[in-house]
Amino acid sequence: MIKTENLIKTVSTSEGELQILQPTNFSVEEGQSIAIVGSSGSGKSTLLGLLAGLDTASSGEIWLDGAPLHALDEEARAQLRGEKVGFIFQSFMLVPSLTALENIMLPAEITGLSNPKIRALEVLKQVGVAHRAGHYPNQLSGGEQQRVAIARAFITQPKILFADEPTGNLDAKNSDNVESLLFELNKQSNTTLVLVTHDPELALKCDRQLSMNAGVLEEVTV
DSSP, rough: OOEEEEEEEEEEEEEEEEEEEEEEEEEOTTOOEEEEEOOOOOSSSHHHHTTTTTTOOOOEEEETEEEEEEEEEEOHHHHHHHHHHEETTTTOOOOTSSSSHHHHHHHHHTTSSHHHHHHHHHEEEEEOOOGTTOGGGSSSHHHHHHHHHHHHHHHHHSSSSEESTTTTTTTTHHHHHHHHHHHHHHHHHHHEEEEEEHHHHHHHHHSSEEETTEEEEEOOOO
């Protein structure tokens, strides 16, 4: 489902070129869940952005479900994301002016999914916050906001789900609930899950763990 070949990311600084992602080669099978762990500044979020097509590599190749992401322009990358990719962010990234239901409907409407409201109500019920459908983000708790964000990510039934510190802003109880929900939906949908986390317990719940250190990605043997 995901494959990279000699993926490199270099940025220009006042002191010259800085290679923040060393040559990276790895693959992820359909339906697998993998965790990318590492300290802040190690390059893991950079890698996630490249895999999701939100950033472009300096060199190398990325394949998503057989599509050459590295060879696509921004418009084609956006179309690929809309068709195959879902996102969950640490900061929830809900639209403040839209209700929970409207936030979930948004990607479905953009991609032209039929009956977006019916589907949104279904996933809202799945994540356990159907009673909050008409509430705005500032009327929801952190755990409820992340549940809405998860529902929004799953409404288009993406083949690949990227999650960047999905429980980073939650307390222990809400973290456990959101983690259980995330993996439950992942298995139901056979979605390929790639998440970045500082939480070793969350990482251990994934099928595989990869460690990023100074731009070098390595498989972790558990």
